[in-house]
Amino acid sequence: EAGVAQSPRYKIIEKRQSVAFWCNPISGHATLYWYQQILGQGPKLLIQFQNNGVVDDSQLPKDRFSAERLKGVDSTLKIQPAKLEDSAVYLCASSRTTVNTEAFFGQGTRLTVV
Amino acid sequence: GENVEQHPSTLSVQEGDSAVIKCTYSDSASNYFPWYKQELGKGPQLIIDIRSNVGEKKDQRIAVTLNKTAKHFSLHITETQPEDSAVYFCAASKGTDKLIFGTGTRLQVFP
Numbered sequence: 332e333a334g335v336a337q338s339p340r341y342k343i344i345e346k347r348q349s350v351a352f353w354c355n356p357i358s359g360h361a362t363l364y365w366y367q368q369i370l371g372q373g374p375k376l377l378i379q380f381q382n383n384g385v386v387d388d389s390q391l392p393k394d395r396f397s398a399e400r401l402k403g404v405d406s407t408l409k410i411q412p413a414k415l416e417d418s419a420v421y422l423c424a425s426s427r428t429t430v431n432t433e434a435f436f437g438q439g440t441r442l443t444v445v
Numbered sequence: 446g447e448n449v450e451q452h453p454s455t456l457s458v459q460e461g462d463s464a465v466i467k468c469t470y471s472d473s474a475s476n477y478f479p480w481y482k483q484e485l486g487k488g489p490q491l492i493i494d495i496r497s498n499v500g501e502k503k504d505q506r507i508a509v510t511l512n513k514t515a516k517h518f519s520l521h522i523t524e525t526q527p528e529d530s531a532v533y534f535c536a537a538s539k540g541t542d543k544l545i546f547g548t549g550t551r552l553q554v555f556p
Contacts, residue, residue, distance in 0.1 A: 371548075371549070373449075373451075373534050373536075373548050374489065374546050375546070376543040376544065387543055431477035433494065434544065436488030436489045438486070
């Protein structure tokens with residue numbers, strides 16, 4: 332089966348600019364996650380969707396980050412305006428369900444804010 | 446909330462030797478413990494997982510042990526090979542709660 336697709340792979344922007352990331356999960360996976368991975372750290376969950384509803388967005392900086400999952404399939408994550416500390420790899424993952432099941436990760440988008 | 450600590454942060458072994466990575470968790474209700482391998486420029490990939498009703502699980506050269514009383518779990522890789530070189534993450538969760546990841550261990554296997 333095809334894996335989780337993400338684009339772009341790399342993005343360099345200036346602070347205060349906006350940026351958007353796209354994710355296409357594995358077909359049939361109801362749950363979609365966006366993680367932020369800062370260099371040298373483990374992934375940190377930003378937002379979790381079950382179909383097109385939000386399950387957990389407790390660690391999403393809502394003043395600048397937004398995410399949507401239209402029709403319960405593809406998802407976009409947006410940052411506006413970006414800060415230097417947003418430099419990280421943004422990983423999208425999907426799983427069949429939300430309960431104790433394998434999450435499949437995409438290759439990620441490396442964001443550099445200068 | 447859950448907190449996961451992982452040690453060591455770096456580990457260097459000779460090819461053929463064993464490698465052990467240890468994690469501790471804080472929430473006694475956590476019941477799912479996956480291990481992920483992340484190679485350079487790639488997303489994490491699940492290599493093995495264990496649930497709280499099992500004390501040990503093995504898959505070829507990889508094994509995971511879980512001590513619920515002490516709230517720690519470990520990854521054991523035997524007969525290491527250069528292609529095992531990567532960053533390894535442990536994680537923990539309960540029910541539908543999010544996975545909490547450790548800080549990672551960079552494993553280097555020297556030929």
